[in-house]
Amino acid sequence: MSDDLPGLDLTRLREHLDAELPGLISGPLTGQLVQGGRSNLTYIVGDGARQWVVRRPPLGHVLATAHDMGREHRVMSALAGTSVPVPRTHLMCQDDGVLGAPFYVMEYVPGTVYRSPELTASLTVEQRRDLSLRLIDVLADLHTLDPEQVGLGDFGRPDGFLERQVRRWSKQLAASRSRELADIDRLAELLGARVPTTRRSGIVHGDYRLDNVLVGESLEISAVLDWEMATLGDPLTDVGLLAVYWEGLDGIENNPIAKGIGPEYEFPPVRELWQRYAERSGIDLSDVEWYRAFGFFKLAVISEGIHYRYAHGQTVGDGFEHIGALVPHLVSQGLSALDEEA
Missing domain, CATH: 3.30.200.20 (Phosphorylase Kinase; domain 1)
Known part of the structure; x- marks a missing residue:
């Protein structure tokens, strides 16, 4: 090799x-x-x-x-x-x-992956808004597809999806736990105690964000990538996690997953994207803060897994030395989102 x-x-x-x-x-x-x-x-x-x-x-x-x-x-x-x-x-x-x-x-699909502040800085404010709306439109289109009609009727089990998700990511955390993490177990417990009622089931991407799509020369979304966590379930988990990437990671020093998006980079606020999504999909977003809190928990667990692999010399790439420091911030933000939901 x-x-x-x-x-x-x-x-x-x-x-x-x-x-x-x-x-x-x-x-x-x-x-x-x-x-x-x-x-x-x-x-x-x-x-x-x-x-x-x-x-x-x-x-x-x-x-x-x-x-x-x-x-x-x-x-x-x-x-x-x-x-x-x-x-x-x-x-x-x-x-x-x-x-x-x-x-x-x-x-191979040609296109740009906007994964850094340097890349998004090349866009005008108008282009940033246009790209943001196209990104949320594709997500709404995904969530309104009929899984049966595309051959994915057996791709997952929508019933009890949210409860299983909280349990699943708690188990993933246990499998990568190598240090004490304040409040992460409390966040998991609160999420499990406040699970909302799913309003519509559909195809869930699992990690939908700007740097998981390819963008063409005319700022069209030319391909959605990274489907490793796709399933059938509650599509608002995608909406909540996108909000975490959009506005939940600003102001962190040496942030290894900062992508140059969100209001601090003159992209539209996440609530504008939520409104656009609700209009296009027809899905009620009244419980969206729970989904944002769950997004913080999920990203915290994923980051802890990456930190585990980095600490054991089992990963490839740059920037992993800072990923572990991100986890406490994510946990704190998740608890804050639950406070807003309450």
Whole structure:
């Protein structure tokens, strides 16, 4: 395996693709690790004429169900041809013997991932608002799709979804717990005690945010990426988590997941996005603060898992040394959101 591409053996990949998709590749494969991801590893590979994207789980410590390649592949394949833009999928491989873990291959979609203040600074204020509304419109479109009509009727269990989510992320926390974290258990308990009634079930992305989409030259959303946590359930969990990324991470020194979005960067406030979403989807947002609090809890658990892998030398990329310091802030913000909800 190449030292330059941890987790991706280009020779083994080429052999597998030649066997499964003869004629797809016309020359020697080259590849690069895409920087910026905090979870699954993403590579761009090419043969000199075309490019593709390969996705696989992170190296080392992997939480159960948290990096499900088959899940990503299935939902993107199902959404092809809908109003939700996704890359075309080419191949899913469940055989760990090829790359050491399951992986899939999809088309390369050109576009910009706005993942930093430097990138969003290139947009005018009008463009920032336009892009924000397009982002929330795609989310509303996703949530109003009929799962049965796209072949995802058995993709999850909507009944009891919120209760299971609180339990699931509490278990994920226990699996990555390596230090004392003040108030995180209290946040989980309060969330479990105040679970709202789901008003509509649908397809949930699980980590919807600006830097998980590709943006085209005309500021259209050209592809929604990173479907590893997609399921059927309460779509407002996506709305709550987007609010966390939009306004819940400002003012943090050395913030490794600051993306240059939200009102402090002259993007519209999250409440304007909520209003747009409600109008487009017809979903009632009266309990949205609970969903925002749950978003803080979920992101805290994800961040703690990344901190665990970083501390044990089991992750790839830059900026991980600061991720652990973010967790207490997320917990505090989650408790504050519950105070507003109450």
